[in-house]
Amino acid sequence: MISALCDSRMSAGMWRGDTPLFYHPRKRYEESSNTMIPLIVACHGRFADELVKSAAMVYGEVGSVHAVTFMPGEGPDDLLRKYEEIVTAEGSPEAVLLLVDLFGGSPYNAAVRLASAHEGMDVLSGVNLPMLLELLDSRDENSTVPQLVESAYNASREGTKAFRTPLAAAPAAPAAEEAPVVDRRAGRPTSGHMEIPLLRIDNRLIHGQVASSWAKVVKCDAIFAIDDDVAKDPLRAKLLLQVAPAHLQAYVISVDKAIKVWHNPMYADRKILWLVSRPGDIVRLIEGGVDIKKVNVGGMTHREGCKLISQAVAIDADDLAAFKKLNEMGVKMTLQQLPTNAEEDVMPKLANIQF
Structure with a gap:
């Protein structure tokens, strides 16, 4: 949905420099009330900053969208502090969606530490521009975090395409089987120490x-x-x-x-x-x-x-x-x-x- 919207804007020539001619940042900001679910975008380096700026260039400025950087020398506690400061500035809402770059990375881990203490929060990894644009377009005062997560996930998949190479759908995961019981002591060494290669x-x-x-x-x-x-x-x-x-x-x-x-x-x-x-x-x-x-x-x-x-x-x-x-x-x-x-x-x- 959002990609078609952006395509129509660009093909109509409604741009002057980096700004769409019809884009009204003040109107966008006014439409985004305090009841809107806050979005926190957190990535390694300054990527989150640039991603949020890119989204604003395409869609327009909106409220309650925050970029969090993660620079060399910083750790998970620094990220957690930044997240908490944003949540406090937003009025400590129970519902917040955190968008991070890498599953299992420091921005993700710190976000999960925050979300684990708040039932209404969630964390979604793999953030990209199609995902963020879809959230900006679909988010309103009636949105729920699960709805936003599903919408963002679908937009991210649909926005991944190749010019020539056909992309097949991901294969279904095989059915889980119960692991056999194994005696791990059988045939094991009775002397010596493990090797520590690093x-x-x-x-x-x-x-x-x-x-x-x-x-x-x-x-x-x-x-x-x-x-x-x-x-x-x-x-x-x-x-x-x-x-x-x-x-x-x-x-x-x-x-x-x-x-x-x-x-x-x-x-x-x-x-x-x-x-x-x-x-x-x-x-x-x-x-x-x-x-x-x-x-x-x-x-x-x-x-x-x-x-x-x-x-x-x-x-x-x-x-x-x-x-x-x-x-x-x-x-x-x-x-x-x-x-x-x-x-x-x-x-x-x-x-x-x-x-």
Whole structure:
């Protein structure tokens, strides 16, 4: 519906520069009352800003549409704070629709944390221009969040077309079958330890870079997300497990649990990628007997009182002490966000850091 509307506007030549001649932003804004369900668009980088601007260029300015950026150095808590500020500014409505770019990304995870506390809120991933335009056109004071979700989803699918290549409809999912009961202890090793092809510090734990890049490079068969706080939070644990590659087993466990599993010979034939949130947890792992010789420092989001040692890594006094302790333990630590990036020694970056 919205694509046909835009096509008719453009084909009629009703444009001057970037603005449609018939477009009345004040009228559009007046039509969008406080009873309209607020839309929050959140994406990596500045994409949300530009997407909302593009929608305004095509459709016109409307109220209760908010763009949220997610920049390097920011974390899920920063996103959650931005969402909450918008909801408060809107008068704390119970019904809000959050549109994010990637399923399982930080904007999605922070949005779910907000929506889980409000029955009338929902989160839809895969936001694009056809989806947003459809919402602007179909949203009114009588709309419900489920109606908007369905409308946006249909518009996104219908707006995806190829000039030459025919696109088939997605095949129906096969019927679920009950998994057979398997004794996982049968034939398992009785001595030794698992292989850890990569131990990475990344306080986002499982996310796109890990799932799409590192897991493939190290050829692991499982992922451990090791964090005491997340292991006690069912919602955050569930969000992390949703992002894990479908062909890999993934677990969210505490530091103490990771130490116990390391010493369990049943896992000696496994190749497991380990993810932790902070260097202090690695000190605890080593003190618990885990054999760690090298650490990949991938991402530590900025917090109050932190200092940057790279664009993606911010540390506080406790982190600095832990890095120095790991260095004394003979652990090699390198900064490397992606497998294609060059490795950088962490210790020279810490030389002039003081708290």
